[in-house]
Amino acid sequence: MNNLIAHANEKIEMFNQGIVERNPAEYEFHQAVREFTESVIPFLMNHEKYSDGHILERMTEPDRIVIFRVCWENDEGHICCNRAWRVQFNNSIGPYKGGLRFHPNVSQGVLKFLGFEQVYKNALTGLPMGGAKGGSNFDPKGKSDREVMRFCQSLMTELSRHIGEDTDIPAGDIGVGAREISYLFGQYKRLNNRFVGTLTGKGLSFGGSLIRAEATGYGVVYFTQHVLHQHGQSFSDKTAVISGSGNVALFCAEKLIHLGVKVVTLSDSSGFIHDPDGIDLEKLHWLRELKFNKRGRISEYAQQFSTAKYYPDQRPWVIPGDMAFPCATQNELDLNDAKALVSNHILVVAEGANMPCTLEAVRFFEEKEVLFAPAKAANAGGVAVSGLEQSQNSQRFAWSREEVDERLQQIMAHIHKQCVEYGKGEGDTINYVNGANIGGFVKVAEAMLAYGIA
Ligand SMILES: NC(=O)C1=CN([C@@H]2O[C@H](COP(=O)(O)OP(=O)(O)OC[C@H]3O[C@@H](n4cnc5c(N)ncnc54)[C@H](OP(=O)(O)O)[C@@H]3O)[C@@H](O)[C@H]2O)C=CC1
Numbered sequence: 001m002n003n004l005i006a007h008a009n010e011k012i013e014m015f016n017q018g019i020v021e022r023n024p025a026e027y028e029f030h031q032a033v034r035e036f037t038e039s040v041i042p043f044l045m046n047h048e049k050y051s052d053g054h055i056l057e058r059m060t061e062p063d064r065i066v067i068f069r070v071c072w073e074n075d076e077g078h079i080c081c082n083r084a085w086r087v088q089f090n091n092s093i094g095p096y097k098g099g100l101r102f103h104p105n106v107s108q109g110v111l112k113f114l115g116f117e118q119v120y121k122n123a124l125t126g127l128p129m130g131g132a133k134g135g136s137n138f139d140p141k142g143k144s145d146r147e148v149m150r151f152c153q154s155l156m157t158e159l160s161r162h163i164g165e166d167t168d169i170p171a172g173d174i175g176v177g178a179r180e181i182s183y184l185f186g187q188y189k190r191l192n193n194r195f196v197g198t199l200t201g202k203g204l205s206f207g208g209s210l211i212r213a214e215a216t217g218y219g220v221v222y223f224t225q226h227v228l229h230q231h232g233q234s235f236s237d238k239t240a241v242i243s244g245s246g247n248v249a250l251f252c253a254e255k256l257i258h259l260g261v262k263v264v265t266l267s268d269s270s271g272f273i274h275d276p277d278g279i280d281l282e283k284l285h286w287l288r289e290l291k292f293n294k295r296g297r298i299s300e301y302a303q304q305f306s307t308a309k310y311y312p313d314q315r316p317w318v319i320p321g322d323m324a325f326p327c328a329t330q331n332e333l334d335l336n337d338a339k340a341l342v343s344n345h346i347l348v349v350a351e352g353a354n355m356p357c358t359l360e361a362v363r364f365f366e367e368k369e370v371l372f373a374p375a376k377a378a379n380a381g382g383v384a385v386s387g388l389e390q391s392q393n394s395q396r397f398a399w400s401r402e403e404v405d406e407r408l409q410q411i412m413a414h415i416h417k418q419c420v421e422y423g424k425g426e427g428d429t430i431n432y433v434n435g436a437n438i439g440g441f442v443k444v445a446e447a448m449l450a451y452g453i454a
């Protein structure tokens with residue numbers, strides 16, 4: 001057995017050395033591929049059918065990357081210039097599908113990690129969706145609505161050449177919410193004179209789906225329920241620490257509160273608030289108004305509610321809780337944060353954000369037998385309901401809130417089932433990282449091998 005493990009580790013190191021050489025300085029992409037191959041290469045060694053065909057080399061090379069300039073005029077009449085990308089990673093099982101991110105730290109390497117993760121996340125949903133990701137280094141923070149509109153219209157003028165309802169369907173992500181999707185879709189419709197579902201996360205009056213805004217946050221909670229149930233646990237009498245205060249974090253908090261969980265933290269890029277009494281639905285409603293409409297800062301919560309305290313320039317993982325939901329951004333929870341959570345007897349960590357835990361943190365949770373729900377399984381609810389939005393658009397019929405939520409719950413249950421099937425370890429243990437990576441891999445690999453050398 002030790003020889004087998006040594007051989008697998010040697011193959012993993014050799015493959016990832018090639019990834020680093022072929023993709024210089026794209027550190028987030030290296031990290032995503034390393035985590036994936038640490039699950040898949042040992043699986044390949046026991047499944048000959050996948051080991052030829054150069055499958056991993058092909059899977060870790062995007063089909064194409066479009067990179068383009070976006071020029072726009074600010075409110076002072078000055079010309080501004082940003083860079084944008086669309087990484088169309090893999091459409092083996094369906095048209096490219098994935099979000100658009102507007103943030104100053106967006107780079108090709110970040111979007112390749114996001115696009116790569118999206119391929120296997122989308123595969124786990126069971127819906128016909130390939131993987132892609134796009135975005136720009138444009139910072140929507142502090143911009144007027146008109147400036148955001150001008151930027152979105154300029155970006156879509158180029159992006160529309162590369163997308164379509166059967167080609168590539170973008171959606172939201174960090175910095176791309178309802179406002180941005182509306183400007184992008186309006187420009188796409190104008191340029192093409194076609195009203196088709198080429199973006200998801202649209203407004204309800206123009207083809208959007210009920211529950212899409214809530215879907216990622218709700219889905220993380222549904223998935224976590226399955227993980228706890230699988231291990232004889234439940235949400236009863238539990239406390240949750242959450243990071244972020246955007247689309248994913250606020251609806252994760254909402255669903256947890258609905259299910260009786262005490263939510264005690266939320267954060268943004270300036271710091272976090274701790275409310276020991278718990279964030280209730282009334283406080284959450286105030287927060288949604290603050291974040292989505294007034295575009296305020298989380299620090300204002302502590303000014304509004306005297307039970308809460310604001311911690312500038314810190315992350316919430318020092319606050320004791322049973323469950324941690326990182327819902328902000330990549331690598332926001334490192335080894336020191338993981339040690340703090342374990343010292344406070346954390347029971348489960350569920351990733352609402354994409355790759356929020358560093359590899360060292362994930363390995364530490366594994367070593368300490370913390371229940372760990374990885375992003376490509378736990379946060380797939382958003383893209384799943386995006387897929388359901390496409391289904392509704394195709395049939396030109398909208399389902400009720402209950403119908404969409406029921407389908408979302410079924411999809412999250414299906415994802416959990418695949419994780420159990422492919423993640424079974426010794427005894428009754430389940431490695432959800434292996435389960436998600438291998439479950440996603442198998443579906444994509446079957447299609448790629450069937451196509452031959454393509
Ligand atoms: N939207 C979706 O459908 C899905 C999103 N995700 C992932 O969930 C995460 C959050 O996305 P979403 O809620 O949509 O985005 P939002 O823009 O709505 O919210 C992002 C939140 O994260 C915080 N944040 C962003 N960058 C940083 C940073 N560098 N350091 C600390 N905090 C940061 C923001 O704070 P501030 O306001 O200060 O910037 C904000 O509170 C991302 O990883 C995204 O990829 C995953 C699946 C689906």
Ligand SMILES: N=C(CCC(=O)O)C(=O)O
Pocket residue numbers: 097098099100118121169170171172173200354379380382383384386
């Ligand atoms: N940002 C998203 C949602 C993508 C989508 O809905 O197409 C993600 O899954 O990371």
